[in-house]
Amino acid sequence: MVLSWKSGGMLLGLVFFSAVLLVKPIGVSTQFVIFDGILWDAVNPDVVVTSDTAKSGFASPNAYLNKSGGKYAGNVANPLNYSFVFVIAMVVGAAISARLRGGVDAAERQMPSVWRANFGDEPWKRYAATFLAGFVVLYGARLAGGCTSGHMMSGMMQTAISGYIFTAGAFAAGIPVALFMFRKEG
């Protein structure tokens, strides 16, 4: 059962507010990089090394992990930090909510009905599309320095100019693509 926009919006707003009241605004997409870094470092331990000169105490030959004084390299070395644990807890929270409401039915677990109405029900088409979309979404989020959580919600909450710029870009592409692709409601 989906909450009404009024009660759902209020609950979501209270979560955003609690985050900035107690710690800092919510963000998610950076943790994809941290998880990649953890995997990469497990395969090749030279990816994150200790450093006396870096602000975080860690450095990396990868320019992205090494930026801002090795901040991401430090988070890869110590995944038990606020932002990474936050995202893991978010996943657990969603799993608990879904379990309590009886879960998602088998057909819907493959693809949403609006996809089925427009493109048929072969799962491979949907899976190929979501893999490519995932690639583009996270590449874009990292290029933008944030995603729907960090830029759109947390950013506009704080009247950040970057949040408005990001949101303008996301809807300028998202609405035409959705109008073009999804002509039936399902």
Added chain:
Amino acid sequence: MTLLILAIVIGGAFGFVLDRVGATNPGLIIRMLNLSNMHLMKTILLAIGLSSVLMFAGLLAGLIDVGHMDVKTAYVGVFVGGLLLGAGFAVSGFCPGTGLTAAATGRKDAMIFVLGGLAGAGAYMGSFAWIGTTGLLEKVAGGNSTLGAIAGTEGAAMFPGLPGEWIGILVGIAFIAIAAALPARLLNRRRGAP
């Protein structure tokens, strides 16, 4: 340690609520973007507006440490990245947070989205040094700027003469008003099976 407990409580609540408002359902996100069901748009606008009013009122009342704010930098890539994210958001019905939480509800397409996301984030890691040479990371609009000037922050203000806290409250109220005024649907699309 306290910080990790807060991460678990706030993160857990965020994931739980994202699922309850329907944001883990890619069908509702796609139908927000094809304008045939504005439920999530109304929900998100209300959430942003309410949190904005509370946060800026909290700053004025001295209840919130202004150091908790985290205004991101504006640069050309924010818009370009927004375009890329928006396109993938429309195709899949997932963004990074809702992709992860939808995967947690058992959706297989979301699990594959997350794998694609890890590949995309890895590709950005690999191309970051090159991106820096393209000019995409050059600051615009004053960098980490906000609409009005906010006491205790160093960021620039688009309208330096205006008190940022009051602007934030007014913009927040405007978001709530838009959430209420927005119809449940803007466009009718054809119904039915393929």
